[in-house]
Amino acid sequence: MASEALFSKVRLGTHQLSNRIVMAPMTRLRAPDGKANAIMAEYYAQRASAGLIITECVMISDTSAAYINCPGIYGDDFIDGWRLVTDAVHAAGGKIFMQLWHSGRVAHTSLMPAGAAPLAPSAIVGVGELHTPTGKQPLSTPRALSIEEIQDIIRAFGKAAQRARLAGFDGVEIHGAFGYLIDQFLRDGSNQRTDIYGGSAENRTRFLLGIITAVQQFFGHDVGVKLSPASRAHGMTDSRTETTFAYVLGQLNEADLAYVHMMEPLPGDESPDLLLGETVAFARKHYAGPLLANGGFSGERASLLIAQGGADLVSFGQAFIANPDLPARLKTGTVLSIPDYTNVYGLPGQPLEVGYTDYAAALV
Numbered sequence: 001m002a003s004e005a006l007f008s009k010v011r012l013g014t015h016q017l018s019n020r021i022v023m024a025p026m027t028r029l030r031a032p033d034g035k036a037n038a039i040m041a042e043y044y045a046q047r048a049s050a051g052l053i054i055t056e057c058v059m060i061s062d063t064s065a066a067y068i069n070c071p072g073i074y075g076d077d078f079i080d081g082w083r084l085v086t087d088a089v090h091a092a093g094g095k096i097f098m099q100l101w102h103s104g105r106v107a108h109t110s111l112m113p114a115g116a117a118p119l120a121p122s123a124i125v126g127v128g129e130l131h132t133p134t135g136k137q138p139l140s141t142p143r144a145l146s147i148e149e150i151q152d153i154i155r156a157f158g159k160a161a162q163r164a165r166l167a168g169f170d171g172v173e174i175h176g177a178f179g180y181l182i183d184q185f186l187r188d189g190s191n192q193r194t195d196i197y198g199g200s201a202e203n204r205t206r207f208l209l210g211i212i213t214a215v216q217q218f219f220g221h222d223v224g225v226k227l228s229p230a231s232r233a234h235g236m237t238d239s240r241t242e243t244t245f246a247y248v249l250g251q252l253n254e255a256d257l258a259y260v261h262m263m264e265p266l267p268g269d270e271s272p273d274l275l276l277g278e279t280v281a282f283a284r285k286h287y288a289g290p291l292l293a294n295g296g297f298s299g300e301r302a303s304l305l306i307a308q309g310g311a312d313l314v315s316f317g318q319a320f321i322a323n324p325d326l327p328a329r330l331k332t333g334t335v336l337s338i339p340d341y342t343n344v345y346g347l348p349g350q351p352l353e354v355g356y357t358d359y360a361a362a363l364v
């Protein structure tokens, strides 16, 4: 059973959270027109007993083209849908950050505007397959962004944050993990640029730091960053992972963030060169601010980690899918329901609710 450590209040950014259980960002693909909607509002409100909810990744540009039915925030007409979500979560007593995201080379031409090549630091194809209108396809070969285009994307992150603020979010998380665009800039396997955005760790971190500055214009201290240095998702590699991420974390120390969200690799996804199951400890060593640990935690392990000072909060992903009242279940030791993984992602022709809002709270 989880211990008291998990249920103590904590300050995060400008917010006081009622517990240290965070709902991790999870893509669920329930936005058929790219706009957040009433069913998504219900889904998030059901989970508002988390100290903090972080939304699924949200497209800051229509060139973040990885998934069908993924929601966006790249125009003012996206604000009203998200307002439904924030109002519902706040009415249920919760707090919610939006995860801002660009997928970079994790994209397919059929999902890109005008069928164009995906965008990346360098023209190096990633590893993996995506669902496209014509079935599963390997990632398309990207083209390298120009310096002007990089600066446009940084500005688009800022605009997205401004809209998130107008939509009533309590903060934003910048998605720097899992092989998407920011991660592609950070690691030298995917970033072979020779300008100010490539080469040294300092140059590779410049894109992330530019985004933080752009986003902080609208959210100040209420900005988190998610990283997954030990993950190889989508073909990520770095020749000196520890050196790279020690530098990144050192820079984040200066950035006045609400938190760093550090993800342990998923089983089978670990980097061979570093940190097998030690990513959170690595982050604690190099980052002095609030640390949010993630990846395969049970209530017991999360409580222990917090009690021992290894992290300040713990986020849970999969456990929230079938347990909307996860904090209460962890507190009482109620058995956790197992999600049906066949409908975790929205399926064409299936009502949005199925496998989404139809998991009941336990009768405690």
Ligand SMILES: Cc1cc2nc3c(=O)[nH]c(=O)nc-3n(C[C@H](O)[C@H](O)[C@H](O)COP(=O)(O)O)c2cc1C
Binding pocket: 024, 025, 026, 027, 028, 055, 056, 057, 099, 175, 177, 178, 226, 263, 294, 295, 296, 297, 315, 316, 317, 318, 319, 344
């Ligand atoms: C269905 C699903 C969708 C996910 N989508 C995202 C996402 O949009 N953004 C993100 O940063 N991580 C995403 N993740 C990763 C989770 O945030 C989390 O890092 C991972 O599930 C490990 O935590 P857990 O063991 O508690 O599930 C997703 C995970 C799952 C299972």
